[in-house]
Amino acid sequence: MTDTLMAARLLAAAPARLGGIWLRGAGPEREAALALLMAAFEGRAVRRVPVHIDEERLCGGLDVAASLAAGHRIEQTGLLQEAAGGLLVVPMAERMSALVAGRIAQAMDAGAGFALALIDDGGEDEGAPVSLTERVAFWCEGVGALVSANAPLAPFPSVPSPSTPPVGVAQDKLQPLAEVEGPSPTSANTSVDMLGTNEGGDFAPSLASLSLALGVDSARALLFAQTATRLHAEWHARDPGEEDLAFAARTILGPRATRIPQQADDQPAPPPEPENEPPPGDAESEQDHHDPDALDDLVLAAALASIPKDVLARIGEGRGARRASGAGGAGRKRASQLRGRPLGARPGLPRGGARLALIDTLRAAVPWQEIRRQQEAQDAPKRLRIRKGDLRIRRFEERAEALTIFAVDASGSSALARLAEAKGAVELMLAQSYVKRAQVALIAFRGTAAELLLPPTRSLTRAKKVLGELPGGGGTPLALGLAAASELAETQAARGRTPFVALLTDGKGNIDKHGQPGRAQAGEDALAAARRFAASGTQGVVIDISARPQPEAAAIAAAMRARYLALPRADARGVEQAVSALQFGKAS
Amino acid sequence: MAFPFSAIVGQDEMKRALLISAVDPRIGGVMVFGDRGTGKSTAARALSALLPPMLAIAGCRYNCAPEEADRCPDQCGSRKTAKVPVPFVDLPLGATEDRVLGALDLERALGRGEKAFEPGLLARAHRGYLYIDEINLLEDHLVDLLLDVAASGENLVEREGLSVRHPARFVLIGSGNPEEGELRPQLLDRFGLSVEVKTPQDIEQRIEIMRRCDAQERDAAAFAADWADADAKIVKRIARGKKALPTVGMPDSTLQDAASLCIAVGADGLRGELTLMRAARAYAALEGAKSAERKHLRAIAPMALRHRLRRDVLDETGSTARIDRALTELFG
Structure with missing residues (x-):
């Protein structure tokens, strides 16, 4: 059985304690997991939440139309109340607004007791709201093909456990673990055994050190992992061991990793200290007492294998997990029925x-x-x-939020000092951004690629983190930089923001749009990209940062139909003032 | 069932700030910065559950205390009092102004042609806690409004032909992650205290977190009973602190320390000094001291000033480090 299916199964057994599952990417595995969930939750409430649900339907409240017709107060129940104890399915979770997500998160915190299935078709840039992904235990990829045809899709209760102890142990003791009537009595029974014999704490040190090593800060994830480890062991009717830990590591801790443990081949990341070992008084815990280092190695390997590739790449670049972003999602924008x-x-x-x-x-x-x-x-x-x-x-009427996109030439021909000034200008603009209701984004182009280093944000803290490691040097792929800037400007305009592009360059492109060197081709490509930029109608400015202004940058500006400014000796403050004057001077 | 306050692992600064605000709610709200899953809302909830039930007019929609019943807009008919739990209101992210302030009762206005006021969340939070998760994502005008009410202790509604005034004194607890958008400095300044929380980066504590949550999940009642003694001690400390607060002395030397500290770190405005003074006094009361001394001031200085420093964007040093540096320079 694949991890995703196993996760779905455990979730059905303890919906409130595991919160839910985040299924990323479409594929047969996702369908199978959903089918399994649906079957497991049969008899309990299953509700789907359309992304653009309104607040009344979600949380309940006065039904205005019906109340007026009837002449007295008519309440409608909200979806969140209806789903209590059941399953809440959110299709297209990546499009969900922060408002709806906030309501659901609040209901979960208040103990609504439903399991959340987030179905996420978003790519790398988009994702389900962080406030919800934080509150679901399992982060699973749904793209995997169903390899094992013999994995039965039957719901949790009907699948017999390997060993089936007799039913009828003290029911009241089951409550905290079994939670709902749903899970099979078999699994509940094993849990009773465990409750009696095993303090359940002996795998805690492994999880604690693993989460530390992976940089998983949230205590919620830690607790989810603990619960999942135990439930996984129960499912297999055994005491929690390394396979159960590895499962939790793969589905819960690994995908949340923000760093790769610094470890040599045989040196596990922060090994638990001797005194962290469980109290040795327990007879049962002796028998599955592993060498902690070996155990952690295995679990760590499982976690590492489960870190999504894009996250891995970002960690490698020192940029943390993708979900650390959060800002700039589709949901931040609010309907203007409220303000303005x-x-x-x-x-x-x-x-x-x-x-x-x-x-x-x-x-x-x-x-x-x-x-x-x-x-x-x-x-x-x-x-x-x-x-x-x-x-x-x-x-x-609400004024559209402004967005300043800095496209910075980080190539060797633009001295590194220039880069520092661009960074300073970004930070200065961000310091002002709250007052001006503006966001700032930064694209750097160097070598053979343009990269969105700072997605649109208002957070200075985040910008500082990213800009601290902005590298410089290499060729000048001006065409690629321009294309990236126009693309970002267009997608942001579609989200209701008003973009403004500040291109900081000397205008001397030497890498063409395919990443190949060659000054002539590069120049042509850059001009073509500039003309495409002009066609999009985005406002912009070209700031010539070379020590001795050259005609190339002016030509690019003309093709972009943007202003041209030569600021040979500008410092961060000068750049910031020039951009602000052009962008906001016009707007107001 | 709320997690027992005393069972929360680590997070000493946050717990201290919450206790200080419980002793002297006039200090203003507490802003908690930190990632998700660091126990912010758990701590706030735990504190409100911990506090002993308060006396209020029975059935009053505004949680009126018996002595302020004559100011109640409902003209509380009966003087019957009842013990009600200290309210804890969790403000949802998408809350509208109507829900927060209170608004015209649509049902009665349309159905019976009566002009009546339907109290909002502010009335419900009166004498308790108003918790706002991700306050940095809340509409600016709502945050303005909340801080205004929190500072004046009174909610004044002048809209839709209504003119209602009701007491709304609560401790505002905001939380947020600065990486997801920052709060305006003007707003930050109006929070009394601010703390930064992080998940403990230490295996021992992490294991303890898991153990305690596990114990609570297995048997919440037994877990609560285990911690009842420790919780009761905290309740006693708060009660003693509240009682002692008016008598705690504030020597000139402490005032001088507060002023020189504010000058040294370059805190804007006078709120810094005032909060330093109040928080030091409340902390001294909490500790059972007769007067607020330098050590009390030191203990609360970071949380009282951290969010008030003028930020130089090109300076990398964090606020906490700057305050620590100033403390060491001034007081050794």
């Missing part, structure tokens, strides 16, 4: 965050009062007669 400059009211129902414009509603209802009163019976109560059609909601 007021526009007029318009007909609509006050739900999904829209607020009732009371005066306008009354104004709409007043002319009809006489007629409506006549339509009703004589003894109808004296009250204002308001129909659904009278309701007006408020609208606000």
Whole structure:
């Protein structure tokens, strides 16, 4: 049975304690895991959450339309209450707004007791909201093919355990572990055995050192791993051993890794100190007492094998896990029914965050009062007669958030000092970004590639981390840098932001769009990329950072239809002021 | 069932800040910076569960204390009191202004033509805790509004033809991860204390976390009973501290220390000094001291000043390090 299926199975046994499962990527394995979950949760509530669900449906509340029709208060139950004790499936989790995610996270914290299945089709740049992925135990890839055809898809209860002890041990003792009626009595029984004999703490040191070595900071992950280890052992009707630890390492700790343990071949990462060993009083714990180093080695290897490749690559570059980002997701943008400059009211129902414009509603209802009163019976109560059609909601106009994209030439021809100034300018802009409601992104191009080093963010802390290790040197792939900047500008514009590109270069490209050296071809490609940039209509500025300004950069600026600034001796503050003046001077 | 406060492993600074705010809620809220899964909300919840039930007018929608019942907008008819648990309100990320402040009761307005006020989350949090996870992702205007109410202790609603004023005194606890967007400095400044939490980077403590959570999951009641004594001690400490607070002395030397510290680290405005003074006093009361001394000031200086330093973006040194440096230079 694959890990993903095993994870789904354990989740069905202890939904509230494991939180849920995050399934990334489409594939037969994901389908199988979902089918398994559906079958396991049969008889319990299973709900799907569409990404754009409104708050009333999610959390319950007053049903305005029905209340008006009935003339008294009608409540609707929210999806979150309905799903209690069951399964909540979130398709397209990568598109979920922070608002909806926050509500679900809050319900989970309050002990709603449902399992969450996050189905994530997002690629490397997008992902399910961090607030939810943090709260689900298993992070699984769903792309894997189903290798073993003999893995039965039957739900947890119907699959017999290897050894089936008789049923009927003290039920009350089962409660904390078994939690719901769902899991098989067989597995619950083994858990009782364990409760009695084994303090369950002997694998804790392994998990603790492993999570430290992998840089998994969250205590939640640690606790999930502990629970999963024990449940996995129960499933196999044995005491927790290295295979169970390895399972938790593969599905829970490994995917969350933010660093690769510094270890030689035979030197396990921070080995547990002798005093961390479990108290040796227990007779049972003696028999599966492994050499801690050997055990950790094996588990560590399992965890390392499970670190997703892209995360591995980023860790290698000292950039931490992909999910450390969080900012810049699709959800950050909010509907403008809540803030901004007021526009007029318009007909609509006050739900999904829209607020009732009371005066306008009354104004709409007043002319009809006489007629409506006549339509009703004589003894109808004296009250204002308001129909659904009278309701007006408020609208606000929100200014789109600005985004400054720095595209920085980090090649050898632009001296390293220039790079430092660009970094300083980014940091200075970020310090101002909160006031200006602006975000900043940074693309660096050097060698044979352009790279988005800092995705759009308002966080100075994060920027400092990334910029600290910005490398320099190599050729100048100007065309690639420009293309990356326009691409980012366009995707961000589609998300409702107003991008502004500041290109810091000397204009002397020598790497063409395919990453091949050659000054002539590179120059042509750069101009072509600049013209494409112009076609997108994005605003921008080219800042010539060479000591002696050359015509090349001006030509690029002309092709981009962007302003051209020669700042041969500009420091960080100068660059920042120039960009701010051009970007915000125009806007206001 | 809440996790017992005393069973929380490590996180001493956060626990201290929460206790200080329990002794003297006027200090202002506590801002907790840190990653997910570091026990921020667990600690806040645990503290509110720990506090003994408070006396309130029975059935009052505003949690009015008996002595302030005449200010209640509902005109509390009965004077019957009841013991209610200290409220802990978890503000959802997507909360609207209506939900927070309170709004016109739509049902009564539309159904019966009555103008009535439906209290919001601020009324529910009165005399308790308002916890906001990921406060840095909350709408700016909402944060403004919350801090305003938290500072004035009163919620004044003037909207939709309503004019309602009700007491809303609560301890605001915000949490957030600065890597996901920062808070405006003006807002940060209005939090009384701020702490940084990290998961313990030490195997011993991590194992202890697992052991305790495991024990709680197996038998919450027994676990709570195990820690009841330690919790009771904390309750006693808070009660003693609250009682002693008005009598704790504030010698001139401590005031001088506070002022020179603020000058040394370059804290903007006067809130730094005032918070230093109040927090030192509350901490001294908590410790059972007769007056607030330099050692109390030292203990609370990082949490009172950390978020008030003017940030030089081109300076890499963290705020905590700067305060520590100043403390060593000034007081040895």
